[in-house]
Structure formats: C-alpha cells, structure tokens
Amino acid sequence: MTDQHVPHPGFGTSGHEGDSCTENVVRALEAGYRHVDTAQMYGNEREVGEAIERADVDREDVYLATKVKPANLAHDDVIASTEESLDRLGVESVDLLYVHWPTDAYDPEETLPAMDEVADRGWTRHVGLSNFDVAHLEEAREILDAPVAAHQIELHPWLQQDELVDYGREHEIATVAYCPIMQGRADEDETLSAIATDHEATAHQIALAWHLQRDGVVAIPKGSGDHVEANFEANRIDLSDEAVARIDDIERDERLVDPDAAVWNE
Template sequence: MTTEIPQPGFGTSGHEGDDCTENVVRALEAGYRHVDTAQMYDNEDAVGEALDRAEVDRDDVFLATKVAPGNLASEDVVETTRESLDRLGVDAVDLLYVHWPTDAYEPDDSLPAMDEVRDRGWTRHVGLSNFDVEHLEEAREILDSPVLAHQVECHPWLQQDELVAYGREHDITTVAYCPIMQGRADEDETLAEIAAAHDATPHQIALAWHHQREGVVAIPKGSGEHVEANLEAREIDPSDEEVARIDGIDREERLIDPDAAVWNG
C-alpha cells in the first residue's frame, strides 16, 4: 500500500456528545492513531473537540470522515465537506469517503466532486464505502484520484473475501467496520475456544484475526476499558490453525441492514 492506514482505527458510529469526546480522547491517549467519523454520525464536532484536547500531535492522527448519501450532489459534496472540516476544527482530513452509493449519489456527478475536494487540499485521499465490485470498478474509472480505502461491514461472520481480494489487487485498503460483530463475538464458540487458549476475549481474537489479514484495517468502537482492550489485541498472534478455524466460520451474515444504515449511520 502506498499510504499506510494505522491499525486499528477507532470507530465512532453511535458515539455522541461528551461521551464521544471522552472516548476519542481516551483512544488517542491509549495509542490509537486513526479516528473514523462521518457526517451521518452527527459527532464531528465532538471528534474535533477530542483532537484538540488529546495530548497527541494532530499530524500523528489519521482522520477520516464520510460524505452522507444525501450530500452527494456535486455542489453538496464541496459545501458539506467544508462544513465537516469546520466541525472537526481541521484544514484537511486524511481520508474522505463516499459513505453509501445511494440517495443523491450519481457517479458522473459525485465522484468528480470528490476529486475537486482533493484538488482543493481538503482531503489527502479519497475513499469509498459500502460498494460492491461492480460499483468499485465504475468509480475507479471515473475518479482521477486513487481510491485509498474501501470501508465495509467485515467480521468473522461476514468475511468479504471477494472485496478484500479486490482491494489487495488494486492497492485499496479494506477498512472493516463492525469487526467484533457489534459485540457478539462472545456468542461464537470457535472464537471463545481460541480466546481461552490466549487468555484473551473473543472480541480480541476477532480483532487479532483482522490484523493478520493482508490489506485489512479494523475500526472497532469501544468505551471505557474496552478502548484499551481492543488496542491490546495487536499483541495476539493466532496460529495458522487458529486462523483457518476462524476462516471457516464465515456465515455471510450481515448485522447492518443497508436500507436502515443509509439513514441511521
């Protein structure tokens, strides 16, 4: 990959207000260097406050946000990106995604606007989120900017092998949201058995599995002690046999309803 995205990232979907700020500050001071937010999360201002408060140099933080589906008309991409930067308190983000290819998304209109935002210096990189291979191909043909990352729901029950392989082939990092299955990793017997062997939690084993996948970066959410626990999963090194066992539990099961997620983040 030409640009390395820090692993893991800290996801902020569902985090609001002061709690969001406190969680992001805690994450940054614990050692996370990648923070993921979005216009739809309605917490960019709280993330911006955390960036200002945390005792971490802004230049050391990889910051990503996403243009909401309803803001993907070309003029809205430009206007709302400027508003996102104001809320975040930054001159530029490291990565700006198209959040979902729905609603106001029109490839020939929306994607040149993403290029324009990059040309203005408001984002260093362009990303896509919740695309399939067909739409990724189309977007890459239209964009002048390289696609740095593609963010999708991805976890041991939905392993997204086709999209991960496509990303590897085209130097696109797959950024995995819901990497611990919305906290349901402890429901899986295989993850629990492997966790016991490592004196770890099933959530940590799910993250360790992500970490060993080439071209994949996980962005778990967390609060309280889970912030540090998720980060500590980097130290777990599952064996090849354990990885193969986790590979075998793919259910192709989505936990996020795409229709609902477009409106609810």
C-alpha cells in the same frame, strides 16, 4: 497490509454522542490509536474534533477520516458539506474522505468529480469509498482521477467478504472493516471463545487479531470505557495459522447492518 498509509487498528465513532464521544476519542488516542473514523451521518464530527484538540497527541500524528452522507452526494453538496465537516472538525483537511454509501443523491458522474475537486483543494489527502460492490468500485475507479485509497465495508468473522478484500489487495485499496467484533457479539461464537481461552484473551480481541493479520485489512472497532484499551491490545495477539483457519471457517454470510437502515454501527 497492502497499503500502509491507513493506521490500524482505527477507532470507530458511530453511535458516540456528546461529551462521552469526546472522552472516548481522547481515551483512544492516548491509548495508542492513531486513526479516528467519523462521518457526517454520525452527528459527532464536532466532538471528534474537540477530542483531537484535547488529546495529548500531535495533530499530525492522527489519521482522521470522515464520510459524505448519501443526501450530500450531489456535486455542489459534496463541496459544501465537506467544508462544513472541516469546520466542525476544526481542521483544514482530513486524511481520508469517503463516499458513505452509493445511494440517495449518489451519481458517479457528479459525485466522483466533486471528490476529486475536494482533493485538489487540499481538503483531503485521500479519497475513499464505502459500502460499494465490485461493479461500483470498477465504475468509480474509471471516473476518479484520484486513486481509491480505502474501501470501508461491514467485515467480520461471520461476513468475511473475500471478494472485496481480494479486490482491494489486487488494486492496493485498503479494506477498512466496520462491525469487526460483530456489534459486540464476538463472545457468542464458540470458535472465537475457544481460541480466546487459549490466548487468555477475549473473543472480541481474537476477532480483532484475525482482522489485523489479514493482509490489506484495517479494523475500526468502536468502544467505550475499558473496552477502548482492551480492543487496542488485540494487536499484541499473534494467531497461529491453525487458529486463523478455524476463524476462516466460521463464515456465515451473515450481515448485521441493514443497508436500508438509517443508522449503521461499528
């Protein structure tokens, strides 16, 4: 990938709650994931932090990302809410802190300097953006002192976002894909299912393998139970150029996440 600082695949935690959240994150870390993605909006930062503490993995080996929710994007709220996130996570800093959506209290002239201040305080190693378009990315890069390390967007075989992926490659911004297995609907796609049969794999694993072979893309599937390990095993699948081309042709420009909804799922 273009920027190797973001481990892939990562483990998404949207929709995970309570003890099951903690158990699934522990399971993910012990299965080999080294990148865990959460957010203030998900309401599970405390459980994620407990999992990182419990897992038989050194903290310094875990790449931890969280996001500032849209309501907290005024300058002072970015600072205060990030400190609260660190407290809930039980850490002194995160590896990546995102602006979750450029909506609600988002004001680039206030929000982005606050993100720089958070980085200057050592509360995050990297600054990220999420759900931006190219125009918003250009504006943010002009205002931020810190480089944009990652851009998280809905991305999967039905919504391939080539313009944003290409932009990330050009500017050395890792593109982090949520909904990479189409909210569990990968097995509804005939092409993915056919390729899965060829590889004695699942359609979900094929969708993830496609992401993992795209330069500059990091997939963050969420999962529970046996799906945690099964998703991670996708990194063992080597797709041929012909199979990748077949998946590229699936593009439907179909968005599964409503930008106006209150909850977004991986």
